[in-house]
Structure formats: structure tokens, C-alpha cells
Amino acid sequence: MSLFRSEDMALCQLFLQSEAAYSCVSELGELGLLQFRDLNPDVNAFQRKFVNEVRRCDEMERKLRYLEKEIRKDGIPMLDTGENPEAPQPREMIDLEATFEKLENELREVNQNAEALKRNYLELTELKHILRKTQVFFDEQEGGSSATESMTRALIPDDSIARQAAGPVQLGFVAGVILRERIPPFERMLWRACRGNVFLRQAEIETPLEDPATSDQVHKSVFIIFFQGDQLKSRVKKICEGFRATLYPCPEAPSDRREMAMGVMTRIEDLNTVLNQTQDHRHRVLAAAAKNITNWFIKVRKIKAIYHTLNLFNLDVTQKCLIAECWVPTEDLEQIQLALRRGTERSGSSVPPILNRMDTLENPPTYNKTNKFTSGFQHLVDAYGVASYREANPAPYTIITFPFLFAVMFGDLGHGILMASFAAYLVIKERTLGAKKIQSDVWNIFFGGRYIILLMGLFSMYTGMMYNDVFSKSLNIFGSNWRNNYDESTLMNSKALQLDPNSTAYFKYPYPFGLDPIWQVAENKIIFLNSYKMKISIIFGVFHMLFGVLLSLWNHVYFRDRLAIMCEFIPQIIFMCFLFLYMVLLMFIKWVNYSADTIDVKAGPYCAPSILITFINMVLFKSSKNPDVCDDWMYAGQGFLQKLLVVIALLCVPVMLLAKPIMIMRARKQHQPVLNIFLSPKLKSLIII
């Protein structure tokens, strides 16, 4: 029965020995069959009994996250064997903590060293770049000064002689490195603060440098500022500091610079070897951690989950045992007892745990057992609304109806094959793909619904064959049952010709399977197919809805809800049958009674009525206007019967809307509690689908 309804649930009380509680909950957690109730809702999160353990787990998780981040930074693959380690015993927690502590400290130390080294390295590389770039500036300066000299001499010769006697003006300078994006404001600020009395030259460092703190790649520029006097010097230095530029000593004499550059180069090389060794060490530590980290994560999370669960429990007065309340599927009670016994054995406790069934008036939770095939469909149904406890579960029917109705719309053999093969790939590879734990939302939708997609694809292939559609083209397997009976001159001279089924053009028996391929070339393909597919869809839709309403009857009978049967089910079914089932009936009458190969005009194609117009007229109480040669009605007494059906169907509307509330109101006034009204059916989901 459990396939069609949610599981039978029981509220149970669980008495656990304090020392056995941990391993029992661990075993129960592996089962995943219980829903624990919070027995101390008024207690703060931080005042619960096992809050310290939870906190220790938090701390362990933090360390693991740190490790994980570092592992990712180095791009070391994390080993995921897909194994599911058991929750470790509480005493093992200390070992784990110690391991993580050691790893974290080691890593932090290594990182610190590496950062210091990298900083050193960065400084040296910057200095190297400064020495190289400033060479150009100094060269220009010397060349440039002679140019200005010649210019000044030409303009004001007396002065220039005087200045020459005093020697060239002694210019001070600072050189440094700054982030490239800060250059413009830096330059502006220098200009403003020093009133234009400084001269800034800058050159970009082509290769990006690594920021030691964040290990990001940053672009920087070398700059050199020339100025005059000490006051300006201190001001320039302050601005440099403000813009986080790093200043480096830069000797003025070219020979000194060359010497310094040599020194820097050797030091960079030395540093490189040390840096590589540090990196190797770090890599070794991380690689060792990467092997275990997924395992550790699972373990820590399991411990944390167990303590979280234990926090929901009540402590009894003697402090010797923990009391829990949980919802349990009655079918699985035995399994749970077994798990409890295993837990007790593992903990070495002698007193067995006690599982008591309790009587309750509360509405139990809905629990539908699923497997990997049905879970997708169950999720689909739950998205529309979760059925209440013990209500009929529409998911089993959805397994067929949903893909089928999809295929009615999708219907194409080619596209269906593509879809089915994609889903089949997912299904076949589900083990390896599932182990990858891909986080992308879109992927998870497809992967979670792989069985739905597979069935949708298969059904689409079937309907595609029925529609004779392969990538919107037809297959001509059995040979069309129509042929051309016009001669060549007629064919050549007319734009469109009709094939009359009542002639030699048609073989008098239909194409063996699905739609005749001749329709692919017909001019009126769309007109024919639309009305054909629409009729089929209506027939399927009406039967689908009728089925849904019948399911609700099953529900009402199960809950012995007579009121709902009388005031909901019966008017619903009358309304459905009298309007829509009748329309379906009309279609069949039309298909049976009218045909092309008859000599009787009244049963021929000329007089065949449009069902759509007939139905509209029926609801509007109008009689159809047919040509004189035809009958007004499809059968005798149709006009009267239709009026009767519409009137009765319309009378059902107020009954559906008002009858049940009024009955409940009356019942309440008489102080008779109507209990079962709250169990309203949620089968609408099936109808919507």
C-alpha cells in the first residue's frame, strides 16, 4: 500500500542511556528514518546541553575550511573516494582536533614564512625594475638638460652664464613603485601639494607582480620624482606614503646603479631557491591533507549533526538517561530497534534503550518512501503541494501521465531520441556523475530529473512515430496509401490539386502505423493536424481529469468523508461528464457517423458538423444553422438533451462552491465537531499536471 499512500507514522518516545546516546543516535542517523521533535524549544541555542561539543565541531570545521581554501589555492586535487565514514566516537574527537590544530599551525607558519619571503622577493624585483627603468630617465635628464641649456642661452644669455658659473642646480629625487591605477590621482596630488614644483616621470612594469598578502597579480609602475629642497622632499615623501608607494634608494651615479643591480640579481636568485623550497614544503603538507579532507569534513559534520540532535533531547531527572520524541514509520520499527541495539553494543552499555509508542492526536508528518527512480517524480508532485498524512499520493500515476502528456505536446521521434539518449547517458553514468557533486543549479535540475527526462524522451519517440515526425520530416516506411491519379498535363497546368479519398487516389485502408506520410506534402497539413491533435488532447485531458476526480473519491472513501463525496465529488463528476465527457462523446459520434466514402450527403463530408461550434452553441443555447441539405442535429433529441446537460452542469456550480461550507457551518452551530473536514484532498496537483 505504501506506494499509493504516505507511510503509517507513529510518535515514539525513546529512552537512551547517557553513555549510549551518542552511538545510538549515530546509528539512527545512518538510517535516516526518524524525525526528532525539539523537546526544549524555549532553551537558547547557547544554553543547551551539548553546546560545547557543537562549538568544538564549529572550530574544527573552521580549520578544515582554512585547509580547503589553501588546498584550492594551490590547485591540488582533493581525493573524493565517495566512501561514507562512520561518525567517530566522541573520544576520537580529541585526536581529530589535535590533527587539525597541528596542520593549521604548520600551515600558518609556512604561510607566514612564505609571505615574508615573497615580500622580500617583491621588494627586490621592484628595486630591479626601478634600477632598470630609471636608467632611461637619467639618460634623458642628461640629454634634456643640455637641450634646455641651449634654449636658455639663446633667450637670455647673460643669466645662463651666471648660472653656469654656479654649476647646475642640484636636484633631489626619490624613486619608487606604485599601483598603476593610482598614478593619475597621485600625479594630481603631487602637482597641487607642491604647486607644480616637482617633476614626475613614470614607466609601467610590464610583468604583473604578486601581492604577498593576497597573492593576487597586480600591475605596478615605476616612478621617479625630481624636486628641489628639503621641504619639498618631506612633502613628496608624505604623499608617497599616503598613496602606499614604496620608495627605494637609487644611487645617482650610473656605476653605483649598475653595481647595485648586480647585487640585486644575485639576491633574487638566492631568494628564489629558498622560496621554491618553502613552496615544496607547503605543497607536501597540503597534498597530505588533501587526501583526507573530504573524509574529515564528513566526520566532523556527522559529529556535529549528532550533537545537534542530542540537543533536542530532554534530560530526565536522574541525569542518567536522555528522552527523545520522534516520528517513526511503523513499518521500519524493527530496523530502528536493530540500529538501537547495534548502537548500545558499540557503546558497551548494558541497559538497552527503550522505544515506546505513544498515542497522539497530532497530525503526523507525511513521509513517502522513494527510490532513485521515483524520487524525481515525488519531488515534482511535492512542488505543487505535499499531500497530508495518509492522503493518496499522486506520484505513482505521475510516472506515466507526466511524461506521456509531455510527449503529446513534444511528439517528435528525432528530438525524442536526442532527449532519451542524453537522459540515458545521465542514467548510465549516474554513479560517476553523482560522485562529482557538481554544484551548478541547472545541472542539478537535469541530473535530479534524469529518469523523468528519460521517460519523456521515450514517450516522445512513441508519439513522434504516431505523428510521423522526425525532426519535423516524415518517414515513409510502409509506403503511402495514397497515390496520384492525375495525368501529367493536369499536374503541369494546375497549382493545387485535391486527392479525393472517395476515388482511386486512396487505397481504402489506412497507413498501418501513425500518420500517413503523404500529409507532409499536403497543403492543408496544418489545418488537418491541428484539429486532429486538438481533439486527441481534449480526449486525453478529459480522461486525465476524470481520473483525478476519481482518485479524490478513493481518498474520501478512505477517510470516510461522506460530506465530501456528496458535496464535492458528485457535483464535480457531474459537471465534468455532462460538459466535457459529452464533448468527447460527440467527437466519437462524428468520427463514426460521418465519412468521405458514402453516397449519402447527410453523412458525407459536406454535412460533417464542427464539434467546436456545436459545443459553443450548446453552452449558449443556440441551435446550429446548417445548410438545407443537412440535418440540424447529429442525432434525434440532441437539442433537448444538450439543454438538459448544460442546466444540470450549471446547477452543480453553486453546490460545489457553497454546499460544504454551509454544511460545516450548520454542524458547528449544533456543536458537533466535524473532524474530517480538515483532511482536504490535495489531488489538484494531479489534475494540474
Place this chain on the structure above:
Amino acid sequence: MLGSFFNIDGGYLEGLCRGFKCGILKQADYLNLVQCETLEDLKLHLQGTDYGNFLANEPSPLAVSVIDDKLREKLVIEFQHMRNHAVEPLSTFLDFITYSYMIDNIILLITGTLHQRPISELIPKCHPLGSFEQMEAIHVAATPAELYNAVLVDTPLAPFFVDCISEQDLDEMNIEIIRNTLYKAYLEAFFAFCKDLGGTTAESMCEILAFEADRRAIIITINSFGTELTKDDRVKLYPKVGKLYPDGLAALARADDYEQVKAVAEYYAEYRALFEGAGNNPGEKTLEDKFFEHEVRLNVNAFLQQFHFGVFYSYLKLKEQECRNVVWIAECVAQKHRTKIDNYIPIF
């Protein structure tokens, strides 16, 4: 109709802001927080609120300063997210909000350099909402004129600073004067901007800004007693947008002691109530707390109306108050000084 036009540009952000607002701690949360024995308890409880795992990556033991930083970081991220999605005129409005933090940062840096503190020590203390490019180079300036010419002229604060250039040099007193003059100019500009926006924004924001202006005027007056600030100089610092303007400000200008300030407030119903319960004795709330309470009330009221920008300002202010509350409680818990732990200001 007005609402639908508002929603074209501001609908998403207003919704976002109201969503953020729902995460503000409730009275029940505070009742739980004050029961905390250690900062770890505090962290555990905050994990159950909208703050989520904001402290999860901090190693134990926690320090109050870490909590403070993280609280602020979260707020700043939220605000900057909204700022990045905003278009005119909301973007200008949000920028206006940040100007007040810029003023605070500038003053902080100048005072710091005046006391010979290295700039690298001061920068982390600056509010991230008020940081700007040239901020760290502020110590090149020795006089207000230099400050303006070298640093502030590129920032949006430049128009507010015009009144301060005349000051001679940067000493303690002048810095305070600069701060208040800047703030006065800023408040007046913000007020005018909100008035220009019109509609519900003007209604709700002008109310809040008017209170802000009046609070500054009253606090300046009270703090000026016993200092060398002359009455004439004092008048220049009053923002002229509040409810006290013009009569109340004129009366404040003449005040010589606390009682006289109180007498001025007597004429204004809402301020009288604030002065009445205030005092420095144990069991009484300080005037400052009373002002905060009133500010919270005004900001909460801003959420009662829809289709206006006031909610952004109010959200920021409420959240700041919440940060102050949490830090206060954390401080009390950390120092085991529980007698005053209830002195936080509940928001909802």
C-alpha cells in the same frame, strides 16, 4: 501611479532594503543576547539570526573588536551593493549618506596626525563607507587652506569646505570647528537635496535631518560650556535646517548653562520629553541615549511609508544602532560588567 514610476528605478532596491530591514534584531534576540555568558555564546546566538556565519571563520577566542569589524563589514557590503545598483537620483542620495562618514574620517586623520600618530595606524580606524582616494595623503596639509587645495578639492566635500578655509592653523579647537562647520554645510546641502526630490522622500527625510540638525545644535551648545568657544563662533556652527531654526537657535546662542538649554527645549514638545527623563544618575538614561532613542523612533517611522528613499538612510542608521547595541552587549559580556548590559537601545 507615483509608486509605479518609483518602482521603475527604485523598486528592486527598496524591496531589497526592506528585506534587509527584516533581518534587524528583535527585542527577543536582545533578551537572548544579554543572557550570554561568553562571547562564544553571543556568536552562537547571532548565528541563528540574519547574521548567519559572519563569524564562522574567526579563530577563538573572539575579541570584541573582531565582532565590531565584522558587523560593520557586513553592513558596508550591503550598503555598497545597493549603491552599485542605484541610478540617479538614488545614487546621489546614497552618496550624500556617505559624505558624513568622509567628514568623520577626515577629522579623525587630522586629529591623529596632530597627535603624531602614524597614518598606517589611523587608516584601519576609518569608516570604510567614507574612504576616498586621497584620504591617506591627508597629512601633507598643515593648514586648512592646504587641506582644501591639495586634498579636498577633488572630493565631493569641496563645496562644504569653503567656509573653513579662513581658519589659521590646525589645532584641536579649529579641528572641532572645521568638523562642525563641515557637518553644518553637509546637513544643509543634504536637506536641500531631499527637499528638491520632493514627495514622500522629502517628507520623511526632512523630518529625520531636522532632528539631526537640532541634536547637533543642542550638543554643540552643551559641549561648548567651559571652553574658549565664543558665543558668536558657536552660532556659526548651528545647522539652520532644524525645527529650532530660527527662534530656538537664537535662544540657544544666548544660553550659558545646561538649565538654559533645557529651558529652550521646553518650547518644543518632542525635545522637552527627551530632556525630562535624562540624567547622569544611575537608573536614568543619558541625554545622548535619549537622542538615540528618538532617532531610532524616527527611522522606524520611515518604513511606514512606501516609494521613498528615506528607507535607505533609515536602514543604515538603524543597522548602525544595532551594531552599537551588539558591541555594547559584547563589551559588557567580555568585561563581566553586567549591571549596565541593559543599556542598549531596542529597535523593534
